[in-house]
Amino acid sequence: MAGSGLQIFAAYPALGPLGGKYRWYPFQDDAPPSWLRFGGWLAGARHWHFAIAWFLILNGVIYFIYMVASGEWRRRVFIPTRDTSNAIAMFAYYLRLRRTPPPEDFYNGLQRMAYTSAILFGLVVVFSGLAIYKPLQLHWITAAFGGYDFARVVHLSCLVLLALFTMMHLVLVALHPRTIVTMVTGGPRG
Numbered sequence: 001m002a003g004s005g006l007q008i009f010a011a012y013p014a015l016g017p018l019g020g021k022y023r024w025y026p027f028q029d030d031a032p033p034s035w036l037r038f039g040g041w042l043a044g045a046r047h048w049h050f051a052i053a054w055f056l057i058l059n060g061v062i063y064f065i066y067m068v069a070s071g072e073w074r075r076r077v078f079i080p081t082r083d084t085s086n087a088i089a090m091f092a093y094y095l096r097l098r099r100t101p102p103p104e105d106f107y108n109g110l111q112r113m114a115y116t117s118a119i120l121f122g123l124v125v126v127f128s129g130l131a132i133y134k135p136l137q138l139h140w141i142t143a144a145f146g147g148y149d150f151a152r153v154v155h156l157s158c159l160v161l162l163a164l165f166t167m168m169h170l171v172l173v174a175l176h177p178r179t180i181v182t183m184v185t186g187g188p189r190g
Helices: 002-010 042-070 080-094 109-133 139-144 148-175 177-185
Strands: none
Touching (some): 002 042, 042 109, 080 109, 109 148, 148 177
């Protein structure tokens, strides 16, 4: 998804309203390097991007149905009243400000916050992508994002946030390699 999205972005690598440029974006008119892009050309990248996007949207809908029907959302979703203090304590543990980790349930509070955030970023990516894909037909979504140009900024920003989430996740897995099996199997039931 990211590679084909960056190939699409390379067709017009400037951000700003109506061809103008945002001063805060330092990479105006700089296309992403070719080794990060996938799809070959604009139309090819769009075909790949939408094919993968619809597959992932279907996957997300099935996941949502499962979470609601099974009641798993109670164990997996960040609930501020339950998880905030645990998330802060776990963050302090990772920063070595605390010697022992806080008690852990199925996930710790920081994991719940991260995974719930990734799901929310995914939803924002889908809706901002729809706003970019069909700005006239879905004008109400485009308007909710502040217009086409800002929807592009949101879409690209969520890509960056999801990439950071993935990189951080890989670092934490490398620090705790014994958790790989439980990530694949889903851990113990209960």
